[in-house]
Amino acid sequence: MVELAAIGYALLSLFVFPGFASLFTVSLLTEWFVRKTVAHMQNRMGPTYVGPIGVLQPFADFFKLLLVKRYIEQKYSSPLLAVVAAGIGIGALTAGLMLFPISPLRLVAAYDIIVFIYLLILWPFISLILTSIAWPNPFVIGGVSRAVALAIVTEPTIVASVLVPMNLIARRYSDVTPYSVYHTSIAVSRLWTDVSVGVVRYVVTLIILIVAIIAMIIATQSKVMLKPFDIPEAEQELIAGYATEFSGPIYAFFRLFHDMKIAVLIIAIVYLFLGGPAPFNHLSVGGVITLIVKYIVIAFIITAIRGAFGRFRIDQAMTKIIKYALVPSIIALIISLVI
Amino acid sequence: MALTLILDPISLLLLSSLFTAIVLVLVIVMFRAAGKKEERVTEDTIVMYIGGEHESILSLRFPSSDALYWAVLKRVFKGVYRYLVNAMHTGHTLDWLKYMSMWYGFLMVLAILITLFAIVYGWR
Numbered sequence: 223m224v225e226l227a228a229i230g231y232a233l234l235s236l237f238v239f240p241g242f243a244s245l246f247t248v249s250l251l252t253e254w255f256v257r258k259t260v261a262h263m264q265n266r267m268g269p270t271y272v273g274p275i276g277v278l279q280p281f282a283d284f285f286k287l288l289l290v291k292r293y294i295e296q297k298y299s300s301p302l303l304a305v306v307a308a309g310i311g312i313g314a315l316t317a318g319l320m321l322f323p324i325s326p327l328r329l330v331a332a333y334d335i336i337v338f339i340y341l342l343i344l345w346p347f348i349s350l351i352l353t354s355i356a357w358p359n360p361f362v363i364g365g366v367s368r369a370v371a372l373a374i375v376t377e378p379t380i381v382a383s384v385l386v387p388m389n390l391i392a393r394r395y396s397d398v399t400p401y402s403v404y405h406t407s408i409a410v411s412r413l414w415t416d417v418s419v420g421v422v423r424y425v426v427t428l429i430i431l432i433v434a435i436i437a438m439i440i441a442t443q444s445k446v447m448l449k450p451f452d453i454p455e456a457e458q459e460l461i462a463g464y465a466t467e468f469s470g471p472i473y474a475f476f477r478l479f480h481d482m483k484i485a486v487l488i489i490a491i492v493y494l495f496l497g498g499p500a501p502f503n504h505l506s507v508g509g510v511i512t513l514i515v516k517y518i519v520i521a522f523i524i525t526a527i528r529g530a531f532g533r534f535r536i537d538q539a540m541t542k543i544i545k546y547a548l549v550p551s552i553i554a555l556i557i558s559l560v561i
Numbered sequence: 562m563a564l565t566l567i568l569d570p571i572s573l574l575l576l577s578s579l580f581t582a583i584v585l586v587l588v589i590v591m592f593r594a595a596g597k598k599e600e601r602v603t604e605d606t607i608v609m610y611i612g613g614e615h616e617s618i619l620s621l622r623f624p625s626s627d628a629l630y631w632a633v634l635k636r637v638f639k640g641v642y643r644y645l646v647n648a649m650h651t652g653h654t655l656d657w658l659k660y661m662s663m664w665y666g667f668l669m670v671l672a673i674l675i676t677l678f679a680i681v682y683g684w685r
Contacts (some may be wrong), residue, residue, distance in 0.1 A: 230566040236580055243599035292599040293608050305592045313584030317577045328565040331573040341577055359609045367629035537636040
């Protein structure tokens with residue numbers, strides 16, 4: 223009976239909420255939000271035609287690419303490899319959501335930060351590379367080289383930033399399971415409010431948490447290759463970089479994978495740094511509204527950066543990430559180990 | 562309303578990999594069911610797109626992906642590299658000595674700091 227219930231929860235979490243169906247919807251709505259907001263910043267209209275204020279445009283784009291458009295196979299391409307690679311990325315992102323308290327089936331383990339890195343950092347990156355090289359092209363190679371170069375500084379930044387609240391919680395609250403995504407998401411709100419640790423420690427905690435959030439947002443911007451870090455797909459010199467040869471359903475899944483990465487990384491920021499629905503719980507109106515507001519705020523910051531900046535050259539992008547994200551996150555990480 | 566499974570990290574890794582594989586199967590099924598291949602192909606459509614150039618252009622010298630990657634890294638870390646090289650190669654033995662003692666001094670300070678922290682806070 224217990225096993226049946228567990229299987230039911232697993233299927234619900236994997237396919238419905240927060241799994242494939244919900245993540246699909248949220249990620250495409252996020253794409254609409256990004257496109258519409260950037261359009262307003264640039265004095266354009268953005269998506270308008272499909273659905274009220276164009277909200278269904280990304281859905282129409284996806285289904286048109288999947289159902290109507292056809293993919294063109296070139297001499298050296300492997301469509302199945304591209305779909306499998308994109309599918310692994312989508313699967314890893316979907317499964318990764320079960321580490322967070324938003325899932326009806328919560329997968330919890332001490333030190334499950336390793337699984338977080340495996341599912342949400344490692345696999346999406348490998349998937350991107352594999353999907354790209356399934357359709358080889360000089361522009362793709364150029365784009366992938368740049369993506370790998372960016373990853374050298376982006377991925378350590380994400381890990382260092384995420385470890386900051388985890389370190390603080392592991393050192394400060396012995397009743398909390400250490401380095402667990404679920405428990406960190408629940409306990410992180412205590413870091414923002416717990417003044418009993420002393421004024422100096424409290425202020426330092428706030429500062430390093432804010433530094434870690436800023437670093438994480440910059441790293442997210444770079445990981446999902448939004449401006450100013452979209453040099454791997456710079457259209458003026460690389461056509462579309464790693465996505466040059468994609469067409470039809472392959473491109474539909476690739477875009478979906480990209481949008482899901484944005485959505486999951488925003489959810490990770492909302493939970494690991496801002497405590498998800500805190501100070502409310504998940505099953506209250508206040509909790510749901512708080513969660514949505516936090517999600518939209520982080521999405522808006524990422525969108526505003528995307529709309530406000532021009533593209534950096536690859537060396538400029540790496541230098542900026544090192545200076546404003548990697549080094550501050552490592553300093554915050556070291557401080558989190560000693561306070 | 563929720564089921565919490567407390568596992569060890571290895572089991573969690575295996576279970577999450579299984580979930581990843583299940584979604585992967587779903588994506589492949591969607592692709593197989595809905596994805597259509599363009600059947601009307603011409604010579605133009607099956608060659609890779611190289612800005613209108615013929616594929617033979619690739620036989621010319623072309624930077625490898627490794628070269629592109631290292632070029633970027635070298636460019637980013639050029640400042641650090643120059644500093645290290647210039648500090649070492651001034652031709653004065655004293656500069657070399659200063660450089661080496663600087664590093665050994667840094668390592669010494671690091672070792673002392675770690676020891677102090679280990680004594681004060683313990684290893685956990």
